[in-house]
Amino acid sequence: MMSKTRTYLDNNASTPLCPEARAAMVEAMDVMGNPSSVHAEGRAVRALIERAREQVANLIGARASEVVFTSGATEANNTVMAAGWDTICVSGIEHDSVLAPARASGAAIIDLPASTDGRVDLSAVMQPLSEAAAGEGKALLSLMIANNETGVVEPAADAIALAREVGAAVHVDAVQGPGRLPLDFASLGADFLVVSAHKLGGPRGAGALVIRDGVSLPAFVRGGGQERRRRGGTESVAAIAGFGAAAGALARETGAIERAAALRAELEAGVKRMTPEAVIVAQDSARITNTSCIALPGKAAETLVIRLDLEGIAVSAGAACSSGKVGSSHVLEAMGLPPEITRSAIRVSLGPQTREADIAAFLAAWQKVAGPAVIAA
Template sequence: MKLSGSLKVGNASIYLDYNATTPLRAEVKAELLDALGEPNNPSSIHSLGRIARRRLEKSRRQIATLINSPPENIIFTSGGTEANNLALKGGQCTDIIVSSVEHEAVLAAAVNAKKISVDKNGIVILSELENVISDINGDCFVSIMWANNETGVIQPIKEIVEIASKYGARVHSDAVQALGKIPINFRESGLSMMSISAHKIGGPTGIGALVIADDVELKPTLVGGGQEKGRRSGTENILGAIGFGKAAEVVAQNPAENKRVQNLRDLFETKLSRCFPKVNILSQNVPRLGNTSAIVMPGVLAETQVMSFDLEGICLSAGAACSSGKVKRSHVVEAMKIGDEPATNTIRVSLGWDSTELEIDFLVNSWLKIYNRANKKI
């Protein structure tokens, strides 16, 4: 079965896992094909090297336009994970504070960090954050994601920065999931650093960036040739950067895209709730990314759901997709302290620019079929 407007992935017809990765946008593919096969080393001083340098800096400017940042403050990395590691390990601060719902890339890079609790909706408890910062004798570094990859919950970054600033603390935000889905203004955010990635907005995998404020000094975690102004050595991934820049340009030129996707997500949740009034949609009444739904299916493990939906021709996931293909209890949902079942039975539906209402209808019908089958009601 192939539905109009959907992305064909292997034997699946419907792709609803945009928070894991996105399809490559057509505009990005065309840009990459144009540059493919060229000798792209921007450190070379000959004419082809200079062309590569111009391509690299153009990409930097395209990304800067999307997030309102000085282009020279964008450091290209191999992805969001490296950007997070560079921020946490290159910031040279021993006292690090994170939230309990951060991506594994942050939690693993800051194993000794103090963790701030979240409420039942997954929002950082600001009073606890202030108490922890005020108790630290000396400089500290706060890293809290802009939007959660599993639930879509948007954190109060403005208030977090205001609290941290009272005590002279710097703030980094993992904005990998937020990029392209909500407006981001780095200059006005008050953040010291921010991580972003291309493959969440229709760009290629293997390319990301750490954005830094003017006054930030980083100790590089990768040393060698001194690329990226000595902040990240290694020949730049020119093709990746070109794709990242083009994807950022496309997103910036299509502001109405997110509203259409949010309307589609809301329609999906409405239809599902009508068919199954007891459905539990996590964090439904707090600010969320407009494309994301985290849904608890009573009595059915997330792993079983993912496999069942796959057999129906639907690609979605159980929370984060960065665990070597393994489905495990969600540390994000566990941190929300809303019971055992949500931590094991929650799936994530994340829509994108290619999603359609026809696909939503098929998803709702499949959801009910899987639930009824699992609970032996048919």
């Protein structure tokens, strides 16, 4: 069991389970029945799922009919990428759960470049995407709402406007969005949007693929009529109930964005005061307020993460989806940043549980580990 004195600052990887989600999951596990059964027990379980669907839809400004529950964002992103596109326009800053299936799909790939400020350059792809969409083939533009490593907010609305102009479909990975920036699926206008329970206070193992009403998408798990015949198999009721409860709690939360902004400003100011050579990646870009990507040239990211861990501080380097491996960030490389930045960057991501004492603990640990004892690999 982890010590209670530890400081958890890796919320972009996974957030702590909120009390509302825990209570909803315990309640769901005590409700007997299969949600596809028509008897009273089955209807009681079905009611839990549909309540969660309404809660998730309400959080992101969608209709409940547009929400399809999945095992998480990776499944949802893979599902969209594998939907038979002839052309996929995607940036190297995307999460691997988008990049890997896009590259394996057999579709022609249009590279959406990103600049050193972390934002994609839509003007560079307008002509090739327009040409791809003008033919008989199906074209998809994929863009995350905010980057999981740098926190940079991407121009999703502009991307959707471009896609609409040329006739392409749009997929938005919004995993880092809920609770960190305003999110409204209806006004955004995307065809597909992905969210994940454990990024917003819910359990691991649940997510949602939001499909705009009227948009066609092949069934991605066959063998049952669940989830509007798009994902067969008995639903993970407890996880879905927890997802819904977390979404409901987050929808009622106020002031979280502003609190995170103040805490991050304190953290970044402290880092720069102690280590003026440190680089706050994309510091001048619009970022979600809970995320700071800090590079310390000449230091190895892996060593920084390990030494901070030994001091009781949990942070990460890059995405937390690589079997515990720490290496040069593909996101920072796609931004064109030099090796001394890409190899030394760590991510600090705050959560609703983060307080000033946690920032103080991080800064005390940073003062210890950022000195000359840390040697780049």
